[in-house]
Amino acid sequence: MQFGIFTVSDITTDPTTHQTPTEHERIMATVAIAKKAEEVGLDVFALGEHHNPPFFSSSPTTTLAYIAAQTDRILLSTSTTLITTNDPVKIAEDFAMLQHLSNGRTDVMMGRGNTGPVYPWFGKDIRDGIPLAIENYALLHRLWREDYVDWQGKYRTPLQGFQSTPRPLDGVPPFVWHGSIRSPEIAEQAAYYGDGFFANNIFWPKEHYMRLIGYYRQRFEHYGHGTADQAIVGLGGQAFMRRNSQDAIDEFRPYFDNAPVYGHGPSLEDFTEQTPLTVGSPQQVIDRYASMREHFGDYQRQLFLMDHAGLPLKTVLEQLDILGEEVVPVLRKEFATNRPEHVPDGPTHASLLAAARAAEAREEVLS
Amino acid sequence: MTQRTLAVLTAGLSQPSSTRLLADRLSAAVVGRLAETGVETSVEVIDVRELAHDVTNNLLTGFPSPALERAIDSIAASDGLIAVTPIFTTSYSGLFKSFIDVIDPTALTDLPVLIAATGGTERHSLALDYAIRPLFAYLHAVVMPTAVYAASSDWGAGSAPGASGLTERVERAAGELAASVAESGRSSRVLDPFALPAGFNPAG
Numbered sequence: 001m002q003f004g005i006f007t008v009s010d011i012t013t014d015p016t017t018h019q020t021p022t023e024h025e026r027i028m029a030t031v032a033i034a035k036k037a038e039e040v041g042l043d044v045f046a047l048g049e050h051h052n053p054p055f056f057s058s059s060p061t062t063t064l065a066y067i068a069a070q071t072d073r074i075l076l077s078t079s080t081t082l083i084t085t086n087d088p089v090k091i092a093e094d095f096a097m098l099q100h101l102s103n104g105r106t107d108v109m110m111g112r113g114n115t116g117p118v119y120p121w122f123g124k125d126i127r128d129g130i131p132l133a134i135e136n137y138a139l140l141h142r143l144w145r146e147d148y149v150d151w152q153g154k155y156r157t158p159l160q161g162f163q164s165t166p167r168p169l170d171g172v173p174p175f176v177w178h179g180s181i182r183s184p185e186i187a188e189q190a191a192y193y194g195d196g197f198f199a200n201n202i203f204w205p206k207e208h209y210m211r212l213i214g215y216y217r218q219r220f221e222h223y224g225h226g227t228a229d230q231a232i233v234g235l236g237g238q239a240f241m242r243r244n245s246q247d248a249i250d251e252f253r254p255y256f257d258n259a260p261v262y263g264h265g266p267s268l269e270d271f272t273e274q275t276p277l278t279v280g281s282p283q284q285v286i287d288r289y290a291s292m293r294e295h296f297g298d299y300q301r302q303l304f305l306m307d308h309a310g311l312p313l314k315t316v317l318e319q320l321d322i323l324g325e326e327v328v329p330v331l332r333k334e335f336a337t338n339r340p341e342h343v344p345d346g347p348t349h350a351s352l353l354a355a356a357r358a359a360e361a362r363e364e365v366l367s
Numbered sequence: 368m369t370q371r372t373l374a375v376l377t378a379g380l381s382q383p384s385s386t387r388l389l390a391d392r393l394s395a396a397v398v399g400r401l402a403e404t405g406v407e408t409s410v411e412v413i414d415v416r417e418l419a420h421d422v423t424n425n426l427l428t429g430f431p432s433p434a435l436e437r438a439i440d441s442i443a444a445s446d447g448l449i450a451v452t453p454i455f456t457t458s459y460s461g462l463f464k465s466f467i468d469v470i471d472p473t474a475l476t477d478l479p480v481l482i483a484a485t486g487g488t489e490r491h492s493l494a495l496d497y498a499i500r501p502l503f504a505y506l507h508a509v510v511m512p513t514a515v516y517a518a519s520s521d522w523g524a525g526s527a528p529g530a531s532g533l534t535e536r537v538e539r540a541a542g543e544l545a546a547s548v549a550e551s552g553r554s555s556r557v558l559d560p561f562a563l564p565a566g567f568n569p570a571g
Contacts, residue, residue, distance in 0.1 A: 131571075138571040153571070184561040185569070192569035204430040215561045265427030274432065 001335045002346035003328045004044025005037050005320070006079035006236065006303040009057035012310035015258040020310075023056050027063070029313040030056075033306075034067045036317050038074035040324020043346070046079040046109065046303055051118050054260070061094040068102035075348065076102055079198075079303070080111025080179045084129055085122035087156060088136040092143040092164040099169045104349025109177040109198055109234075110137060112186070128155070130185050137176075141193065144173035172356050175347040177234055177301075180212070187212055191219030196232035196347070199296075202305055203261060205274050209235070210295050217297065229343055234301035237289060238277040241322045245280035251315075252279050259309035282326040289327075290334040298339050300346035302331070368407045372554045373397060374445035378415040378452040378463035379485070386485045387414065389517045390451040393483055396541030397449065397548065406549050411441045415466045422462065425469040435469070443474040446551035447481070447544050450503070454486040458498040467502065476507040479547035481540050483515040492516035509547065513540040 007030060013020040021029065034045040045067065047060045057063065064076040076098070081091060091108075099106040112129045113119075119126040135153045142149050143164040152158040168174065177196035180186035181204070190197040197216040199209040213233055220231035240255075242248035249268065256268045256279075271277055278288040293299065304323065307316040345351065375394045379386030390412070398408045415422065421435040431439060442448055452463035482499045486492070495514040503510045513536060521533040 134569065134571045184563055185567060187561070188563060188567070189569040203428060205433075208430070211560065262428045266424040266432075270424070270432070271428075274430075 001299075001332060001339075002043040002075070002301045003331065004042045004046065004075070004077075004301070004303050005033070005306050005323075006044075006046035006048070006077075007033070007057075007305070007307050008048040008079070009050060009055045010260055010308050011054045011056060012260060012308065014310040014312055015254045017312075019312075027056055029316075030063065030307075031067055031070070032313060033316055033320065034074070034076075035070055036320045037324070038071045040320050041328065042074065042320075042324055044075045044077055044301065044303060046077040048079050049082050049113075050115070051085075051121060052115060061098045064106070065098055065101050068098065068105060071105075073105075075105045075107065077107045077177070078109050080109045080113075082113045082118070083110040083136050083140075084112045084132040085118055085124050086136075088140040089143065089156075089159075089162070089164060091136075092140050093166075095174050096144065096164065096166050096168050099174050099349075100166055104169050104172075104353075106349075107175040107177065107347070109179050109196075111179040112183075114181075124155070130183065131155075133186065134189060137189065137193075141173075141176075144168050169349065170353050170356075172349060172352045174349075175352060177232075182208075182212070184212070184215060187216040188219055191216050191225075191231070192223050194220065194223065194225035196234055196300065198234035198301070198303075199236065201236040201276055202238045203275065206276055206292075206295055213296050226344075227342070229297055229340070232344070232347060233296060233299035234303065234346075235292060235296060235299060236276075236303050236305065237292075238275075238305045239285045239289075239319075239323070239327075240279045241282050241285055241319060241327070243281065245284060248279050248281065255309040255311055263309070282322055285323075285327050286330050286334070289331055293335060298335070298343045300344065368405060369549070370554075371401060371406050371408050371446040371548050371551065372441075372444070373408050373410045373548060374442040374448045375410060375412045376415065376442065376448060376450045376463075376466070377412065378460050378466070380416055380453065380460070380462070382416070384416075384453075385517065385519070385522065386451050386453050388522075389483055389485055389515065390449060392537055393449045393451070393481060393515065393541060393544075396537050397447070397481070397545050400541050400545035401549060404545070404549060406545075408548070411445065413438045413442065415462055418466070419462055422465045422469060426465060431469060439470050439474070442470070442478075444554055444556075445478070446554045447479040447548035448475075448508070449481045449483065449544070450499070451483040451485070452499065454484050454491040454494045457491065458494055459484075459502070464502075467506075470506075472506060475503070478508045478553065479511065479544055479551060480508045481511045481513075481515070481544040483517070483540070485517050487519050489516070489518040489520070492518070511540055511543040511547070513543055515540050 011026045037045050049060050060078050149162050177198045178190040179198040201209050217228035217231040221228040240252040278285045306319050375390050377387045377390040401408045421432040425431045452459040480503050515536045
């Protein structure tokens with residue numbers, strides 16, 4: 001089981017001090033947050049991609065490579081990489097490069113993006129969102145697995161004898177997750193390839209995602225990648241903690257009330273009841289998230305959103321201390337209890353390389 | 368006895384509300400017509416006023432509260448809908464439209480709908496035909512030919528034939544909706560939320 005954090009890279013005014021970090025401050029804060037995540041023992045740091053203010057993260061592999069150079073262990077991922085508007089050739093190149101520089105500590109989560117104007121800014125049509133995700137990923141999948149690719153599709157210029165470089169580290173492509181909020185087509189795509197499926201889970205009630213993940217698990221088995229409970233599932237989450245739960249509520253409320261996305265809408269009380277957002281003591285967060293496996297089955301990756309809505313860096317680092325030192329160690333134990341042997345752990349470069357070597361060995365025996 | 372479900376959406380803001388009064392009269396008339404033909408109808412009344420905060424929250428967060436989700440589901444799975452709004456500033460009320468806006472745009476396809484409205488004067492009655500009828504046409508609902516408008520003065524008119532026409536219009540509209548509801552199979556349909564579009568191939 002992998003635990004980590006994901007960030008959307010928003011630059012938001014702190015509603016309690018009315019201070020807004022500069023882009024540079026927020027970018028350097030994000031690097032500090034990623035390094036802290038490794039320091040407190042988390043497994044994954046994932047960064048979003050946006051092409052409009054108030055977000056800074058237009059170039060995730062640049063940021064992640066810089067973080068890779070200053071860390072040793074943490075796995076670097078995205079939340080998400082826009083499979084619709086990016087050129088799949090450039091995704092293949094950028095993430096293979098990051099994979100080499102990070103010594104295999106790279107995976108990637110594909111998403112379609114929900115900011116309408118990004119499509120036309122990159123010469124695409126939002127009405128083609130699903131077909132773009134399908135065609136672009138089919139090409140990316142081949143570029144990482146075939147040395148020379150002849151290809152023709154609808155949305156980019158054809159390729160003749162094209163080789164994407166660098167080739168994936170040890171011949172093992174970065175593991176791919178597909179993120180989706182409501183489209184069964186994307187769950188179907190993840191199942192078809194035997195890739196991971198990530199349910200953002202933070203803005204909507206869990207019942208919605210339970211149905212979507214149930215569908216993905218069923219289709220994963222249908223396509224012959226293993227049993228439904230071996231499908232690779234990731235979940236988002238969100239927490240704010242203080243020793244006393246009332247202190248956590250009091251401190252977080254102004255950030256919640258003014259947050260991008262859900263601010264000025266439902267009350268903190270309604271939202272924490274209806275979504276996985278948990279504001280309270282570390283034990284409350286443990287209890288809430290330990291129960292996730294009862295709803296979603298044993299899963300592979302849990303990411304928390306910890307740094308948005310204008311929370312100052314100092315607070316975020318304190319939250320990561322609590323998460324890494326008090327919450328995650330207990331959750332690791334909880335999730336390991338009665339976890340069936342045949343349920344895989346979250347994929348890493350080492351596990352994928354071992355699986356590839358084992359498959360090669362089997363082929364040699366057969367031939 | 369044949370079973371059908373009827374949803375009644377009423378968007379009046381005051382309590383008691385003349386919009387609710389009109390909705391209740393239409394609903395009783397439809398249930399009565401169906402009973403005459405041996406159809407037993409269960410009625411689900413959705414008073415948008417009670418869901419006003421939930422509707423706003425859904426617009427902001429993108430998901431419905433459990434109570435709002437139940438209301439939307441009961442409309443989507445009904446055999447017929449009576450939709451009644453007050454006319455504000457030449458059109459449906461903002462709250463009525465916001466409620467419609469948080470429903471999946473495909474959820475009302477084929478749904479028989481009786482549209483009705485209330486207003487202070489008769490002069491706004493055409494709003495039913497230039498605003499509310501096109502709204503439901505866009506959603507691919509089947510709007511009954513007779514729409515019912517009740518101005519304040521209609522409530523003071525007698526019920527003798529020809530006195531105000533409201534009673535006759537209610538009965539005519541109810542007859543149209545009852546006939547469509549009787550034939551509807553919507554409430555017994557089972558929908559697959561994960562149905563993929565025809566011809567979809569995950570490999571492209």
